[in-house]
Amino acid sequence: MPRRKILVIMKKKLLLWMTWTVLPERSAGVCGNRCLGNTFYASNRTGGTMNKLFVFLIVMLFCASVAADENDFRCLKSIGGKTPLRLQFMFQTDKPDTGYAIYQNGSRPIAVKMLKEREVRRIPGGGPSVVEAQWEEITSDGSGGKYIMVSQGARINEFRYIRKKDGKLFKFEEDIEEWTEKGCAWNKK
Secondary structure, eight states, X not given: OOHHHHHHHHHHHHHHHHHHHTSHHHHHHXXXXXXXXXXXXXXXXXXXXXXXXXXXXXXXHHHHHHHTTSEEEEXXXXXXXXXXXXXXXXXXXXXXXXXXXXXXXXXXXXXXXXXXXXXXXXXXXXXOOEEEEEEEEOOTTSOOOEEEEEEETTXXXXXXXXXXXXXXXXXXXXXXXXXXXXXXXXXXX
8 A cells, every 4th residue: 555545544543533532522512421422531531631732732743744745746857868857746645546747847737647556576574565656647638648657665766758649768767956845946946
């Protein structure tokens, strides 16, 4: 299961847990103890307001780190050409099979959809497997190309783009120097 999908599931479970264990004190005044059942009593038995506040802050810090990862992206640049193409490839964590490709001088983001994902090699000892994912550009005229990414955990080992109209292959590598928290910083230098 991709890391993005796991983080979204964890965030939803934490928010559900927080609703039923940390915040019931406020809800009980509205509908009485009948709405929350034993959960209300359990949360009030084990500690006071400071314990609840501490748990609430810890949960919020964790949720903030998950929320900051809503859209995972990579900055890439082509290799082997005269002028490198620069690409920001963005994965959506709420929909792990969709994303966007944004080129440095492009007019708009290009929607991409994952066609398939397969495990290339399993690493002994529980390390992250090597995975190949194929993404297709979604265009109105069907002229979009295909992206092929081979990764192991957070590391991209290989990234290629095959242009549909002529089959031309473009190879990319990660452009870590251009990465910022808000996106690739191509025009900021």
